[in-house]
Amino acid sequence: MAVSEANVLEALRSVIDPDLRRDIVTLGFVKNVQIEGDHVSFIVELTTPACPVKDQLKQECEERVSALEGVSSVSVEMTAQVRQRQTAPQDLIPGVKHCIAIASGKGGVGKSTVTVNLAVALAQTGARVGLMDADVYGPSIPLMLGAESERPYTQGNKIIPIERYGLRTMSLGSLLEEGQAVLWRGPMVAGTVKQLLEDVDWGELDYLLVDLPPGTGDAPMSLAQLAPLTGVVIVTTPHHVAANIAGKSVHLFRRLNAPIIGVVENMAGFVCPNCGEVSRIFSGMTGEELSQQLKVPYLGSVPLDPSVSDAGDKGVPAIISAPHRPQAESFKEIAGKLAQQASIFSMTRRDLTQLSDGSERPKFSAVD
Structure with a gap:
């Protein structure tokens, strides 16, 4: 059975960020899911490049998606984008x-x-x-x-x-x-x-x-x-x-x-x-x-x-x-x-x- 993007996202919902205590799909970390035959690739965009649990999350993602029927290989790219805060008009350092x-x-x-x-x-x-x-x-x-x-x-x-x-x-x-x-x-x-x-x-x-x-x-x-x-x-x-x-x-x-x-x-x-x-x-x-x-x-x-x-x-x-x-x-x-x-x-x-x-x-x- 061919795997779908919905299958991949559902599997990744079991990967929980240990700090924010929510799954990485709900948090919006999973991006650009690509499926080519039995190979699945996607990006996990964290909130900081200094994340101390980056390797742990990557391993969990690979394990969850690899366990899906019809998947033989998985590529996970770990990136980071520090989230922009809300700025007020009088903010001295808006950037x-x-x-x-x-x-x-x-x-x-x-x-x-x-x-x-x-x-x-x-x-x-x-x-x-x-x-x-x-x-x-x-x-x-x-x-x-x-x-x-x-x-x-x-x-x-x-x-x-x-x-x-x-x-x-x-x-x-x-x-x-x-x-x-x-x-x-x-x-x-x-x-x-x-x-x-x-x-x-x-x-x-x-x-x-x-x-x-x-x-x-x-x-x-x-x-x-x-x-x-x-x-x-x-x-x-x-x-x-x-x-x-x-x-x-x-x-x-x-x-x-x-x-x-x-x-x-x-x-x-x-x-x-x-x-x-x-x-x-x-x-x-x-x-x-x-x-x-x-x-x-x-x-x-x-x-x-x-x-x-x-x-x-x-x-x-x-x-x-x-x-x-x-x-x-x-x-x-x-x-x-x-x-x-x-x-x-x-x-x-x-x-x-x-x-x-x-x-x-x-x-x-x-x-x-």
């Missing part, structure tokens, strides 16, 4: 599909390092990624990307971002003279955050990662109020002090109706380069324990590795300079889970930053 803030309560936890490497990890999957350095008091992104001597140029009334390692990036540090200090009060900080969003030609981006200054001051509040945030990632280290202040950042963003995407633990454990044994150098609250306490997803941990800070000082992200070390794999896994959570947010809720009632925020379980 950006996901604006994600990276925050911490305490300085010195490696937030900027984590931001840079997650941005590169997302770009390596084929996503279009921007990186905005909103740490107006201590902008470090230009140094970490080896772009401290580069200056952006203007085109019309827009600033054209600097491009490094597949990222479009802009930082106040790229506009200041070397060593120049910023002596600003609150309104000037808020104005600068708005200008970095509005006056930069970010173009069409799947993800814009924003490196925030530590703490709960003007920059985090301004970003949450000005930008259509998909959500916030909290970076912490295994210290009780860092975890305590990170918790305060979570409470701030919740008060501003900004969803928390999850917690990332940096400097988690030292991996011996000789034997591979992992030793915990710090004995404070872990990122996983903090995420459980705050009831937010745990995105993963990055091991303590001297190559990470060394790479940042040399202007080459660690995920590029040392791609085979454990930290590189951690950054890739965390980037996948970050994209995963962003897709869940965009596919299951309307623009969460526009909710007036904080009780409407969805509650997401921790990522396995």
Whole structure:
């Protein structure tokens, strides 16, 4: 009996996206079903190129369709299209599909390092990624990307971002003279955050990662109020002090109706380069324990590795300079889970930053 497109789609209805908990046909992922004799081919278009369950879904699709009578071979092409969000007339970044803030309560936890490497990890999957350095008091992104001597140029009334390692990036540090200090009060900080969003030609981006200054001051509040945030990632280290202040950042963003995407633990454990044994150098609250306490997803941990800070000082992200070390794999896994959570947010809720009632925020379980 010859197989039909209806047979193929019916078989694929048993393939469930584990994050969205609906079948891929209903979600509109299955496209361009082609049947040539006993060979079936089709496209599965996911919501992010960084999907961590892409291989699992592909295998399930092949198994379900191969089991149909009259099918001897199956070809599945896995693609991705980050879903466009709804934009308001006053939207400062209409071409950006996901604006994600990276925050911490305490300085010195490696937030900027984590931001840079997650941005590169997302770009390596084929996503279009921007990186905005909103740490107006201590902008470090230009140094970490080896772009401290580069200056952006203007085109019309827009600033054209600097491009490094597949990222479009802009930082106040790229506009200041070397060593120049910023002596600003609150309104000037808020104005600068708005200008970095509005006056930069970010173009069409799947993800814009924003490196925030530590703490709960003007920059985090301004970003949450000005930008259509998909959500916030909290970076912490295994210290009780860092975890305590990170918790305060979570409470701030919740008060501003900004969803928390999850917690990332940096400097988690030292991996011996000789034997591979992992030793915990710090004995404070872990990122996983903090995420459980705050009831937010745990995105993963990055091991303590001297190559990470060394790479940042040399202007080459660690995920590029040392791609085979454990930290590189951690950054890739965390980037996948970050994209995963962003897709869940965009596919299951309307623009969460526009909710007036904080009780409407969805509650997401921790990522396995």
